[in-house]
Amino acid sequence: MSASPVYLDAATAAPTHPVARQALLAALDDGWADPGKLYTQARRARQLLDAAREATALTLGVRADEVSFTPSGTTAAHGAVLGGLAGRRRVGSTLVHSAIEHSAVLHAAERHVGAGGTATEVPVDRLGRLDLTAWSTAVRAPGVALAALITASHEVGTVQPVAEAAAACADAGVPLYVDAAQSVGRVPLPAGWSVLTASAHKWGGPPGVGVLAVRKGTRWESPWPADERESGRTPGVVNLPAVVAAAASLRAAAADAAAEATRLAALVDRVRERVAAEVPDVEVVGDPVLRLPHLVTFSCLYVDGEALLHALDRRGFAVSSGSSCTSSTLRPSHVLEAMGVLSHGNVRVSLHRETTEADVERFLTELPGIVAGLRAEAGVVGL
Amino acid sequence: MPDEVIDCRGQRCPLPVIAAARRMPEVPVGTVVRVLADDPAAAVDIPAWCRMRGQEFLGSVDGPDGPAYDVRRTH
Numbered sequence: 001m002s003a004s005p006v007y008l009d010a011a012t013a014a015p016t017h018p019v020a021r022q023a024l025l026a027a028l029d030d031g032w033a034d035p036g037k038l039y040t041q042a043r044r045a046r047q048l049l050d051a052a053r054e055a056t057a058l059t060l061g062v063r064a065d066e067v068s069f070t071p072s073g074t075t076a077a078h079g080a081v082l083g084g085l086a087g088r089r090r091v092g093s094t095l096v097h098s099a100i101e102h103s104a105v106l107h108a109a110e111r112h113v114g115a116g117g118t119a120t121e122v123p124v125d126r127l128g129r130l131d132l133t134a135w136s137t138a139v140r141a142p143g144v145a146l147a148a149l150i151t152a153s154h155e156v157g158t159v160q161p162v163a164e165a166a167a168a169c170a171d172a173g174v175p176l177y178v179d180a181a182q183s184v185g186r187v188p189l190p191a192g193w194s195v196l197t198a199s200a201h202k203w204g205g206p207p208g209v210g211v212l213a214v215r216k217g218t219r220w221e222s223p224w225p226a227d228e229r230e231s232g233r234t235p236g237v238v239n240l241p242a243v244v245a246a247a248a249s250l251r252a253a254a255a256d257a258a259a260e261a262t263r264l265a266a267l268v269d270r271v272r273e274r275v276a277a278e279v280p281d282v283e284v285v286g287d288p289v290l291r292l293p294h295l296v297t298f299s300c301l302y303v304d305g306e307a308l309l310h311a312l313d314r315r316g317f318a319v320s321s322g323s324s325c326t327s328s329t330l331r332p333s334h335v336l337e338a339m340g341v342l343s344h345g346n347v348r349v350s351l352h353r354e355t356t357e358a359d360v361e362r363f364l365t366e367l368p369g370i371v372a373g374l375r376a377e378a379g380v381v382g383l
Numbered sequence: 384m385p386d387e388v389i390d391c392r393g394q395r396c397p398l399p400v401i402a403a404a405r406r407m408p409e410v411p412v413g414t415v416v417r418v419l420a421d422d423p424a425a426a427v428d429i430p431a432w433c434r435m436r437g438q439e440f441l442g443s444v445d446g447p448d449g450p451a452y453d454v455r456r457t458h
């Protein structure tokens with residue numbers, strides 16, 4: 001008998017929220033026309049798009065005209081970084097970013113450096129928290145066009161000191177971009193940013209919808225070929241049914257966020273405690289207190305990360321890993337590397353609205369045996 | 384200078400760490416063991432192992448044999 005599936009990788013993609021499904025189906029019937037045209041069907045599509053934008057803006061605490069929908073969280077991040085740099089190219093060409101940004105931000109930074117710009121990477125501590133002193137020094141340097149900081153680590157869950165980082169940016173007159181993909185729809189957003197991005201499939205919306213919010217007065221210039229849609233911030237027709245579903249599910253997720261955060265944080269606490277107590281030679285990583293409510297990461301000494309993912313999958317558990325053997329580049333996660341924590345045998349567990357206490361219990365019951373089995377196979381018991 | 388060298392070139396994580404862990408109890412306290420390892424994860428995992436096991440990580444060197452990591456047995 002195969003084990004019933006337990007999906008624990010919400011930080012990659014949360015299961016579709018029922019509200020998203022409903023809205024998507026309705027909008028497929030009602031929102032297929034091009035919202036830019038001048039006939040009845042287009043006006044209906046325009047109404048749906050406007051309503052989605054207003055709802056999203058309300059949840060983010062911004063104005064509707066500050067919000068654009070992009071084809072993914074990745075393209076939103078690319079646009080945020082490259083557009084923020086382009087808008088201030090007269091001031092300078094330095095991007096300051098933390099060492100634990102998402103690869104979308106780091107790849108945009110590489111593009112910028114490849115084009116002759118510079119990037120300053122700011123380190124984090126062992127818990128994955130930004131070094132604020134180094135950050136303040138970095139943003140005060142001459143020629144800084146933009147600073148980028150993830151609101152909370154997608155790999156280890158540590159919440160970043162965004163308010164303090166934003167204050168340092170404000171002092172230096174540098175706009176701050178925050179990648180809020182793991183926070184939007186789950187936890188209150190920090191203040192003080194000029195540009196924000198998010199990704200709908202992290203909150204139960206459909207995959208392939210990103211959000212780019214640019215506050216009024218921010219010097220941001222589209223890095224893409226010209227296109228008038230979405231306030232000129234991101235080219236191409238929007239996937240309107242998906243955008244409608246994203247906005248509807250964001251509203252639903254935000255309405256439940258406080259209660260869900262309390263429920264999931266208790267389950268994450270349980271994972272942190274039980275894994276540390278019941279799996280020998282394990283390092284539970286990330287800040288134990290200042291962290292996301294739904295995400296927990298640990299590394300098992302002497303265990304191959306890929307073998308661990310496969311063994312968990314055979315028992316029905318879907319999780320992620322930052323171990324090098326599980327990545328296409330065969331490099332360990334840059335986040336674990338920046339923190340200086342064990343990178344092999346790494347597992348990231350991330351919970352969502354459908355995760356039950358029983359799911360977590362089953363995971364915790366089975367994990368010690370699975371790890372012990374792999375260690376026995378590898379002949380590393382007692383090392 | 385290391386007292387001995389273990390060659391883990393070509394081995395993927397976590398094998399270099401396992402090799403170091405196997406060798407450590409066999410050498411006298413105070414011995415410096417150099418681990419040659421070209422897997423990029425070793426740069427993170429060998430220091431992390433030292434921290435978890437209370438052994439001393441002396442640092443990494445990039446020599447003619449590629450990246451190497453020096454560990455002193457302290458207990």
Ligand SMILES: Cc1ncc(COP(=O)(O)O)c(C=O)c1O
Nearest residue numbers: 072073074102154179181182199
């Ligand atoms: C923090 C963070 N930023 C950006 C992204 C990219 O979003 P998307 O998957 O929509 O491209 C992700 C998801 O992988 C993420 O976790």
